[in-house]
Amino acid sequence: MTEAVLYDYWRSSAAYRVRIALHLKGIAYRTVPLDLVEGDQRGSDYLARNPQGLVPALEIDGHFLTQSLAIIDHLDARHKAPPMVPADPAERSAVLAKALVIAADIHPINNLRVLNYLRGTLGLDDEAVGTWYRHWIAEGFTALEQGAPDCGLFGGAEPDLVDVCLVPQMTNARRFDMPLDMFPRLVRIDAALRLLPAYVAAAPEAAKPSAAKP
Known part of the structure; x- marks a missing residue:
């Protein structure tokens, strides 16, 4: 089998999910970094393969x-x-439903292109954009907290798809100063997951190219 190739942006939570899954499953890959801030994803070569111009993409x-x-x-x-x-x-179906709270309900309306639209086209300032961001995280996390287990991970002894989606979204929540006191189960699960080798290897700080901006 040829080596897998991940088209990645170190701060993308969607790409973070895929990095976690690759490491959990022990699949070797190399990274082609795309800087979303600089617009690398809009290059003609990449658009020819991925017309949406989004990350991640995986060649495998x-x-x-x-x-x-x-x-x-x-x-x-x-x-x-x-x-x-x-x-x-x-x-x-139950696992997919929980994972989609993050991947379909929280993340799509809080990703970089949406935030850029809020700031640029609609002229919102950083305070308003932060309020928007935290509102949608709070809605999704409130539902997830109610469905989270009292002990263990969402997947029980091993991470499942919900656990793969959770940590990147928790990372985003902290970036935008989202108070997490109301979500003690999610905080506990997130802390346990971050100790696992696959999560350590997939973390943004591990994936960040040396020349990338903070």
């Missing part, structure tokens, strides 16, 4: 894959351990 098994959850689904189909979703249909 002769395929060029986009969208983080679709990429993780491919990895899960090809590399079973550890499983990202249960085999039981009802349990699988």
Whole structure:
């Protein structure tokens, strides 16, 4: 099998999810960094392969894959351990529902292009943008907190897809000064996950190119 290639931005939470999944499953890869702030993702060569111009993208098994959850689904189909979703249909649906609270409800309206639109086109200042950001995190985290286990991870003994999505979103929450006192279960799970080697290896500080801006 040829080496997997991840088109990555170190601060992208969607790319962070894929890095976590790759490390959990022990899949070797090399990174092609794209600086979203500098607009690398709008280059003609990349757009020819990924017309959305978003990260992450993963070149693996002769395929060029986009969208983080679709990429993780491919990895899960090809590399079973550890499983990202249960085999039981009802349990699988429940895990997907929780993961999508982050990947479909919180993240898409808080990503860089949306924040740039709020600042640029709509003329909102940083305080207003921060208020927007924290509002949508609070809505999603409130629901996740209610569905979080009292002990262990969302996936039990091993991380599942919810755990893969949670840590990048918690990272974003802290970046935007989101108070987390109301979400003690999420804070506990996040702290436990960050100690795992796969999460340490996938963290933004590990993925950040040496020349990248802070």
